[in-house]
Amino acid sequence: MKTEMILKEGYPYIGAGFLVFLLSLILTQSSFWHFFWFLVFAFFLYFFRNPERVPEDSSKGAIISPSDGEVIEIKEAIAPITNEKMLKISIRLSIFDVHVQRSPIDGQMSAREYIHGTFLMLNTPKASELNEQNRVLFENRINKVVVNQIAGFVTRRIVMFRDLGNVKLGERYSMIMFGSQVDLYVPLNATIKVTEFQKVKAGESLIGFLNES
Secondary structure, eight states: OOOOSBOGGGHHHHHHHHHHHHHHHHHOOOHHHHHHHHHHHHHHHHHTBOOOOOOSOOSTTEEEOSSOEEEEEEEEEEOTTTOOEEEEEEEEEOTTSOOEEEOSSSEEEEEEEEEOOBOOOTTSTTHHHHBOEEEEEEEOSSOEEEEEEEEOSSOOOEEEOSOSEEEOTTOEEEEESSSEEEEEEEOTTOEEOOOTTOEEOTTTSEEEEOOOO
């Protein structure tokens, strides 16, 4: 199946941006507004891009980043859904990152929790606990991994592309609109290959390896 290079979820934004740009050309002689609304249209076109990605390591047990962004924290924490102590890897997205999330492992999407919450700024204390969240459990026959999408101040929508079931490493499954955070929870005995402040790409960057023994 051919992959859309522009997400259909972006069509209303892109269409509206282009329409306002055309109206500015018709209704005003101001070069400033022509340029401004063209930038708005171009931003929406850029934001909803959907590039192909290939995992840099697809060997057994590989964990691939579920999100674009910067690793801002690595620490032990209680994972949602499983309520087990796991290693949490927090990834902060900027508004210029690709906002499509992808499966971090081969296996199954076996459970999902959607939490209606607030829309605090992500640097606000408790924002990662109180904001709107979409949690998905990925598992294979040995390990469990949780991905938690956290909405930010600007974000008002988390979109799922598919239902629960079998999923391939790096497969697209969801997106968050306009800036956000993604927390990846992996087993404590996983081997981690990233560090804080490292930039990662969804479906491409190696996070580490699961202990398959």
